[in-house]
Amino acid sequence: MTATTTDETTGELARGAQHLAPVPQAVGGALVTGRQRGRLGRLIDRLFHARALRRWARIAQRAPVAELSQLRRDRAQAQALRQRLDEVIFVADSRLALPRVGSVSFPRPSGSDWGWRPQLWRGPLAQKGMVGATNRTMIGDEVTVFHDCQVSEVTLRQLRNSGPDDLAPFAVRMDVFRFDGGFLSLALDLPDAACSGLLRRHLVRLDAVVETEKRIEIFARLNIRHGPNTEQVVREFDLRSRAVTVEFDLAYTRMNERRIERMWVDLIFEGPEMNQITLRDLTLCRYPRAEL
Numbered sequence: 001m002t003a004t005t006t007d008e009t010t011g012e013l014a015r016g017a018q019h020l021a022p023v024p025q026a027v028g029g030a031l032v033t034g035r036q037r038g039r040l041g042r043l044i045d046r047l048f049h050a051r052a053l054r055r056w057a058r059i060a061q062r063a064p065v066a067e068l069s070q071l072r073r074d075r076a077q078a079q080a081l082r083q084r085l086d087e088v089i090f091v092a093d094s095r096l097a098l099p100r101v102g103s104v105s106f107p108r109p110s111g112s113d114w115g116w117r118p119q120l121w122r123g124p125l126a127q128k129g130m131v132g133a134t135n136r137t138m139i140g141d142e143v144t145v146f147h148d149c150q151v152s153e154v155t156l157r158q159l160r161n162s163g164p165d166d167l168a169p170f171a172v173r174m175d176v177f178r179f180d181g182g183f184l185s186l187a188l189d190l191p192d193a194a195c196s197g198l199l200r201r202h203l204v205r206l207d208a209v210v211e212t213e214k215r216i217e218i219f220a221r222l223n224i225r226h227g228p229n230t231e232q233v234v235r236e237f238d239l240r241s242r243a244v245t246v247e248f249d250l251a252y253t254r255m256n257e258r259r260i261e262r263m264w265v266d267l268i269f270e271g272p273e274m275n276q277i278t279l280r281d282l283t284l285c286r287y288p289r290a291e292l
Helices: 003-018 034-065 068-096
Strands: 114-116 137-139 143-147 154-160 170-176 184-189 202-212 217-226 229-236 243-249 260-270 275-288
Touching: 034 068, 143 154, 202 217, 229 243, 260 275
Parallel strands: none
Antiparallel strands: 114 275, 137 143, 143 184, 154 170, 170 275, 184 260, 202 243, 202 275, 217 229, 217 260
């Protein structure tokens, strides 16, 4: 854009601003609040935007008959404006295409009476990652790392999902290098709502989207503490596809429905050495078994 064009645009904005009342600092002796100033600022923005739309509508209408010198100036302004508009549209499209932060939507079986996506996959964490994660290190408020390594070479970090099939806003990636321990697991503490009203006729379903650098065995273990006892049900992930579903049938447990205190899930990784494991999503839900 030329200096003349810039001066003209600045002058036009200044003339437009003269028709707007100055922002008051006090009304009837009372100071204008920040919220009121914010509303006034948005009103002014809308007025400027409406005025700019009308101006460009007039320019478009007169373009077929405009003098060539004026048409060149209009084109230069339009090209400069289009560059900024394209930048805004590009960024907005890329951001709005991402899964919404805080999303708890996911497919559930018919009749589900509880569903949950853990915080790690639902929203941004204050600490995005950790290197050399020690035993019993917590990631957020709901997930804990357990291992028995003498020297930890386990790295975890939260990622922003951006794939077309991703439903969860975030993912967690675990890089494991040398591993001299016997076990590695992530423990997910389930909320109290998971225990409320839980019956032996319920099935608990876990869905996950898993990506691994090389083949690995992953097990999910559901733990239900009732009184002094803890029931455990173990299922293995079928990693022949990214999307994994396992179900825990509580009818085969000896769970005391009246004494349920706590539930958690252990994700157990067998032989994780020199591997990269990405959990793109993880959700749990429960639903009653169909009566025969």
